[in-house]
Amino acid sequence: MGSENAQYELIYPPYAPGRAEHIRLILEEIGNPYSDTTVLGWDPAFAQIRELLKGVQGNPPYFAPPLLRHGDLILNQTSNILMYIGGRHNLAGNTPADAFRVNALACTALDLLSDEVHATHHPINGQLYYEEQKKESVWASKAFIKIRMPKFFDYWQRTLEAKGGLWLMGETFTYADIVLCQCIDGTKFAFPRAMDYFEKTGKYDLIYEHWAKVRARPNIAKYLASDKRQEYDNGIYRYYPENDVTPEEAECEKPADGN
Amino acid sequence: MGSENAQYELIYPPYAPGRAEHIRLILEEIGNPYSDTTVLGWDPAFAQIRELLKGVQGNPPYFAPPLLRHGDLILNQTSNILMYIGGRHNLAGNTPADAFRVNALACTALDLLSDEVHATHHPINGQLYYEEQKKESVWASKAFIKIRMPKFFDYWQRTLEAKGGLWLMGETFTYADIVLCQCIDGTKFAFPRAMDYFEKTGKYDLIYEHWAKVRARPNIAKYLASDKRQEYDNGIYRYYPENDVTPEEAECEKPADGN
Numbered sequence: 033m034g035s036e037n038a039q040y041e042l043i044y045p046p047y048a049p050g051r052a053e054h055i056r057l058i059l060e061e062i063g064n065p066y067s068d069t070t071v072l073g074w075d076p077a078f079a080q081i082r083e084l085l086k087g088v089q090g091n092p093p094y095f096a097p098p099l100l101r102h103g104d105l106i107l108n109q110t111s112n113i114l115m116y117i118g119g120r121h122n123l124a125g126n127t128p129a130d131a132f133r134v135n136a137l138a139c140t141a142l143d144l145l146s147d148e149v150h151a152t153h154h155p156i157n158g159q160l161y162y163e164e165q166k167k168e169s170v171w172a173s174k175a176f177i178k179i180r181m182p183k184f185f186d187y188w189q190r191t192l193e194a195k196g197g198l199w200l201m202g203e204t205f206t207y208a209d210i211v212l213c214q215c216i217d218g219t220k221f222a223f224p225r226a227m228d229y230f231e232k233t234g235k236y237d238l239i240y241e242h243w244a245k246v247r248a249r250p251n252i253a254k255y256l257a258s259d260k261r262q263e264y265d266n267g268i269y270r271y272y273p274e275n276d277v278t279p280e281e282a283e284c285e286k287p288a289d290g291n
Numbered sequence: 292m293g294s295e296n297a298q299y300e301l302i303y304p305p306y307a308p309g310r311a312e313h314i315r316l317i318l319e320e321i322g323n324p325y326s327d328t329t330v331l332g333w334d335p336a337f338a339q340i341r342e343l344l345k346g347v348q349g350n351p352p353y354f355a356p357p358l359l360r361h362g363d364l365i366l367n368q369t370s371n372i373l374m375y376i377g378g379r380h381n382l383a384g385n386t387p388a389d390a391f392r393v394n395a396l397a398c399t400a401l402d403l404l405s406d407e408v409h410a411t412h413h414p415i416n417g418q419l420y421y422e423e424q425k426k427e428s429v430w431a432s433k434a435f436i437k438i439r440m441p442k443f444f445d446y447w448q449r450t451l452e453a454k455g456g457l458w459l460m461g462e463t464f465t466y467a468d469i470v471l472c473q474c475i476d477g478t479k480f481a482f483p484r485a486m487d488y489f490e491k492t493g494k495y496d497l498i499y500e501h502w503a504k505v506r507a508r509p510n511i512a513k514y515l516a517s518d519k520r521q522e523y524d525n526g527i528y529r530y531y532p533e534n535d536v537t538p539e540e541a542e543c544e545k546p547a548d549g550n
Contacts, residue, residue, distance in 0.1 A: 092392055092459060093450045095399045095443075105388045109398040111370075116391050129364045132375050133351055139368040140354045147406070155414045156427060157434035168415060168427055175416035184354075191352045200351065 038103035040066040040117070043084055045097065046077050048267030049218075051110045051146065052098040057210045058114055060255040062121040070262065111139045118207040125201050137191075137200050137208035144184045145215035149222055150268045152176045152275065166274075173275035174282035177226045182279065185236045188212065192238040199242075205249075212239075213246035218269035229278040297362035299325040299376070302343055304356065305336050307526030308477075310369045310405065311357040316469045317373055319514040321380040329521065370398045377466040384460055396450075396459050396467035403443045404474035408481055409527045411435045411534065425533075432534035433541035436485045441538065444495045447471065451497040458501075464508075471498075472505035477528035481535075488537040 040059060044052035046069070059066045069077040084106055087093035094108035100116065107113050115135050118124035124131040150158075155172040156165040195202040199209050216239060220227045231240050247256060255261060264271070299318060303311035305328070318325045328336040343365055346352035353367035359375070366372050374394050377383040383390040409417075414431040415424040454461040458468050475498065479486045490499050506515060514520060523530070 087450070087453045092396060093446070093453050094395060095403065095446050105391070107391050107395055109395045112391055112394045112398055115394075132364070132366050132371055135371045135374075136353060136366055136368045137351060139371055144354065151410065156431045157438060159438050160434060172415045175419060179416060179418050187352070187354050191346070194346045194352050 036103075040064060041101040042066055042068045042070075043080050043097055043099040043101060044068070044070060044077070045081065046070040046073055047262070048265055049262045049269075050098070050267040051142075053218075053262075054110055054142075054207075054211050054214050055098055055100065055113050055117070056260075057214055057252060057255070058117050058121075058123065058207045060251050061207075061210060061249065062117070062123070063251050064121075068260075111135060111142055114138055114207050114211065123205070123207045123210075125206055126204055130201065130204075130206075134201060134206045134208045137206075138211045141208065141211045141215045144180070144187075145212075145219050146268055148176060148180060149215075149219055152222075153270050153272065162270075162272075169272070170274050173223070173272075174277060177223060177277060178279050178282040181223075181226060181230065185230055185239060188239050189236045192242055197238050197241075209242070209246050210252075213243050216240075216243045217247075218264060221264040222269045222271055223276060224271075225276050225278050226282075229280070295362075299323060300360040301325055301327045301329075302339050302356055302358040302360060303327070303329060303336070304340065305329040305332055306521070307524055308521045308528075309357070309526040310401075312477075312521075313369055313401075313466075313470050313473050314357055314359065314372050314376070315519075316473055316511060316514070317376050317380075317382065317466045319510050320466075320469060320508065321376070321382070322510050323380075327519075370394060370401055373397055373466050373470065382464070382466040382469075384465055385463055389460065389463075389465075393460060393465045393467045396465075397470045400467065400470045400474045403439070403446075404471075404478050405527055407435060407439060408474075408478055411481075412529050412531065421529075421531075428531070429533050432482070432531075433536060436482060436536060437538050437541040440482075440485060440489065444489055444498060447498050448495045451501055456497050456500075468501070468505050469511075472502050475499075475502040476506075477523060480523040481528045481530055483530075484535050484537050485541075488539070 042052060042055055042059070044050060056068065069080050081097050081099065084099050084101065085094050089104045089106065091106040096108065098108065098110055098113060100107045100113040107116055115124065115131065118134065119131055124134045152173040153162055153169050154165065155168045162169065191200060199205045200212065201208065230236055247253060301311055301314055301318070303309060315327065328339050340356050340358065343358050343360065344353050348363045348365065350365040355367065357367065357369055357372060359366045359372040366375060374383065374390065377393065378390055383393045411432040412421055412428050413419070413424065414427045421428065450459060458464045459471065460467065489495055506512060
């Protein structure tokens with residue numbers, strides 16, 4: 033598959049870690065050299081994105097980055113790229129069936145703690161400005177914190193517990209652990225007060241410990257401390273003070289001036 | 292993987308085709324017998340869902356259905372289940388690398404024309420009632436129809452064109468074709484006036500032809516004409532007259548009474 037000896041090339045717009053950060057983290061974990069368009073700056077990165085989205089070298093056109101190029105193979109969709117790399121580097125469990133269990137866990141983490149967090153700051157439409165949908169964003173953030181986060185945290189705590197509390201698949205570290213860690217990391221940036229609140233309940237200790245353990249893996253720790261790790265700013269995970277509430281403060285009823 | 296001779300068991304709540312419909316369609320296409328909790332009614336279906344979500348038989352706990360049970364293997368996440376079945380029945384392209392290209396296409400169809408359509412009727416939060424977020428839903432629907440649909444249609448038309456206009460991967464029919472067809476089908480139910488409008492522009496003929504061609508495949512046509520095909524109602528794809536506008540009628544500016 034791909035070209036066995038080719039270098040991995042990550043193609044993504046610069047200036048925010050975004051969905052590509054999951055892919056960077058798995059590439060750092062395996063310790064393979066890779067190229068990353070983020071270092072090129074805006075125009076050269078977009079020139080590559082535009083070209084590769086067309087469907088070159090027998091690949092279908094794709095809708096959006098992140099893209100991974102590996103020899104002649106070009107892929108999009110974060111979970112798909114992770115599954116491809118994870119399978120090649122022993123990070124997708126111990127059996128062929130495990131690869132699908134790990135993909136299920138990774139897709140779920142991305143749904144709950146990446147897509148749903150993104151939707152809190154763009155509830156009406158991802159292509160309209162935040163300022164246009166600010167009132168709705170406050171409402172969506174409060175509903176997310178009050179209704180969704182406890183449900184998600186119950187699920188991940190229970191999942192870690194079921195497998196003995198070490199990794200999501202038990203004894204075997206997989207890329208799903210990286211995805212959950214990065215999702216928790218970004219959510220801590222977006223909703224620090226809610227994330228502090230949930231940590232202090234003591235009910236979700238395995239999730240917070242898991243986050244710290246993944247971040248402490250030698251290659252990942254080195255990457256996180258380096259200049260290569262970009263700051264959160266204007267991507268999936270954004271900090272807006274008006275959205276930064278605890279579940280106790282969050283009212284998810286419709287705002288009074290709604291209909 | 293799984294248990295080679297086990298029957299596929301689809302586990303999903305009854306009374307709406309939902310995300311499970313993609314899985315039913317691939318199972319019908321391959322002509323394998325399968326069981327489906329939808330025929331059991333509400334309580335027995337939920338009893339199975341609750342049990343299997345716990346993570347039995349060495350599988351991790353999962354967050355939500357659809358679930359597929361195949362022998363000892365239990366999976367969730369629609370795209371993941373499709374990739375598993377597709378790979379076992381020659382519906383994932385011609386090479387191991389193609390399986391990832393096909394997964395990329397399927398994930399993209401589900402993102403754009405299943406998740407984003409669902410978000411139009413629950414823009415603030417999926418767990419709040421539609422009626423609570425009705426005004427926001429009208430706004431989100433108009434923005435979706437005006438901004439997003441043309442972009443999505445340009446993409447799928449271009450993708451079919453790039454491969455010669457037959458299937459998404461060219462000569463080879465894959466489960467990504469089933470996913471795109473079912474997404475178009477549901478979107479026609481949710482937004483009939485917009486979907487008519489786009490068809491009449493003539494710019495997207497390959498998408499509408501593709502939808503009809505997938506529906507005409509013998510096993511799929513037989514299923515669609517049978518009692519087993521459930522009606523759209525209260526699931527991913529919902530019809531609300533107030534959201535059923537053409538792109539020309541859709542204003543995606545903030546409603547006047549917003550802030």
